[in-house]
Amino acid sequence: MSPIRILLVDDQALLRAGFRIILGTQPDMEVVGEATNGLEAIAAAAELKPDVICMDIQMPGMDGLAATEKLRESSAAILVLTTFNEDAYLFAALEAGAAGFLLKNSSPEELIDAVRVVHGGDALLSPALTRRVIERFAPALARPETPVAPAPAPPITELTEREREVLELLARGLSNQEIAGTLYVGEATVKTHVSRVLQKLGVRDRIQAVVFAYEHGLVIPGSSRQDPSSDAS
DSSP states (O other): OOOOOEEEEOOHHHHHHHEEEHHHOTTTTTEEEESSSSHHOOOOEEEEEEESSESOOSSSSOHHHHHHHTTTTSSSSSEEEEEEOOHHHHHHHHHTSSEEEEETOHHHHHHHHHHHHTTTTTOOOOHHHHHHHHHHHHHHHOOOOOOOOOOHHHHHHHHHHHHHHHHHHHHHOOHHHHHHHHOOOHHHHHHHHHHHHHHHHSSSSHHHHHHHHHHTTSTTTTTTOOOOOOOHH
16 A cells, blocks of 8 residues: 655744654655645645645745645645644634644644544544534524424434434544444444444535534534433444
């Protein structure tokens, strides 16, 4: 199997060197190029055809958010790396089409895992950041004056009972590992359920699935789920 081709985009040479060393230790990864700003990143992506682009946000010239927007239609998965733990950057990156968002103070293991996750076609957002997405949408979606929750959209009716359980837990910010522990199934089983949920709902990633669940009343902001069934998946 060919290694994951990675393009590093950061205006700080020391950080690029550090990322190159970390990712270079993995036999399934290859750093194929570097860029110091968004314009260079776009040119390098066109020439090198990377699988994953590790993109900084604040850079001279064109910043990472603008570059991510320009590269939205490329085949590369974009993993945004930043020191700024602020909602404005998080939501801007997601809206620009980033597949993942990771803080630069994350561990080397988290960086390595993040590259593999976005390369595999999944969105990467830690449970803590998922909860922040929920907190942003929940106030607008909560309707205390309305006694009945909105009727589920047609795609929801296509979900099995177990898939609905997985979606509800996903919408509460649980990771695959936490969902597996709650439902007493393996992580591989959870990943399969998540993939089927995304396909049936017609959404791109788990973040869109979370928003979908809240928008269509499957999960009510402020409510909590207890004792999910432990039926065999």
